[in-house]
Amino acid sequence: MTTTLKTITVLGAGGKMGMRISANFQKSGYQVFYCENSPRAQEQVSAQGREISEADSVVPLSDVVILAVPDIALGAVSTAIVPKMKAGAVLLTLDPAAAYANLIAQRDDIKYAVAHPCHPSVFLERYTKEEHADAFGGIAAIQHVAASYEQGSEADRTELAKVVSIMYGPVEQVHWVTVKQLAYLEPTLVETVACMVGSFMKEALDETVKSCGVPEEAAKAMLYGHIQIALAVAFRSTNPFSDACMIAMEYGREKIIKEDWKQIFEEKELDIVIARMLKIDAIKR
Numbered sequence: 001m002t003t004t005l006k007t008i009t010v011l012g013a014g015g016k017m018g019m020r021i022s023a024n025f026q027k028s029g030y031q032v033f034y035c036e037n038s039p040r041a042q043e044q045v046s047a048q049g050r051e052i053s054e055a056d057s058v059v060p061l062s063d064v065v066i067l068a069v070p071d072i073a074l075g076a077v078s079t080a081i082v083p084k085m086k087a088g089a090v091l092l093t094l095d096p097a098a099a100y101a102n103l104i105a106q107r108d109d110i111k112y113a114v115a116h117p118c119h120p121s122v123f124l125e126r127y128t129k130e131e132h133a134d135a136f137g138g139i140a141a142i143q144h145v146a147a148s149y150e151q152g153s154e155a156d157r158t159e160l161a162k163v164v165s166i167m168y169g170p171v172e173q174v175h176w177v178t179v180k181q182l183a184y185l186e187p188t189l190v191e192t193v194a195c196m197v198g199s200f201m202k203e204a205l206d207e208t209v210k211s212c213g214v215p216e217e218a219a220k221a222m223l224y225g226h227i228q229i230a231l232a233v234a235f236r237s238t239n240p241f242s243d244a245c246m247i248a249m250e251y252g253r254e255k256i257i258k259e260d261w262k263q264i265f266e267e268k269e270l271d272i273v274i275a276r277m278l279k280i281d282a283i284k285r
Helices: 016-025 039-047 055-061 071-084 129-133 154-167 179-212 216-236 243-256 261-265 267-278
Strands: 007-011 031-035 064-067 090-093 111-117 143-148 171-176
Touching: 007 016, 007 055, 016 031, 016 039, 016 154, 031 055, 055 071, 064 071, 064 154, 071 090, 071 267, 090 154, 111 154, 111 179, 143 154, 143 179, 154 171, 179 216, 179 261, 179 267, 261 267
Parallel strands: 007 031, 007 064, 064 090, 090 111, 143 171
Antiparallel strands: 111 143
C-alpha cells in the first residue's frame, strides 16, 4: 500500500544543501520541520523565517526524513536518526556514496532512497535573467534529478517524485536508477570525468596566459566560445569537427589521455574512489 507523503524533516537545514532545499520546501504544501545543530547555521535558518525543531521530537512524526549532511557524516547521523523513525517512513539522502558503501544504518521496516540533482543542462534554453543566473538549479532554471528508490513500487516512486520535484524544483523529470548506477553517474561520470575536465581546462587557460603570453581576456574569449561549440559538435553533431581539428584532437589524446582510462567504470575502481571520498579504508560488501 502506498503512503501519501505529507510530513518532512530536513536534518542539516542550515548547511549549503539544507538551505537550498529548505527554501523550496518552505513554499510547498508539505508540513516541514527544520533541524540544525550548529548555532551559526541555526541563525541562518531562523533568518529565513523557518522555525528550528528538535530531531527527537519531529523525526518520529515524519513520512520523509532528509539527511542534508556531508557524506562522511551520514553513517553517524543515520545511526542516531534511523531508530527514531516511524515504520514505513522514507530515509532520503542526497548523494549515493554512503548508500553504495553500506554506511547507512538499516531497519527492515523503513524505506531508503537517494536523489541527486543533475543541475540545469548546458543545452537548456533559458529565457530570463534568473534562469541564466541559476547555474546550480533549484531556483529558476529547470533541471532533471537522478534518484534511486529500489524498495519502492511504481506508485511509491511517483509519490516520492513529488517530494523530490519540490526539493530541487523546478524539475522536468526524475530518472529512476539503482544505487550502483547512481554512483556511476556521480562520482564517476560527473566528478571523476566532467568536473576533472572542467578544472583541467582552467589549468590549461592559466598556462596559456602564463607560458605563452596570451592576454588573459583573449584566452578566455577563445576558450569560452570553443567550449560551447565543442560540446555542441560532440554531443549534438551540429557540424563535424574539421579534419585539422580532428588531427589536433588525436594529438591531445596521445599526450593527455591514458589508453586504459575506461577502467574507471570497473566496480573495483568505483569502490576505490568512493572509499577515498568517504575517507574509509575500503568498501565492505
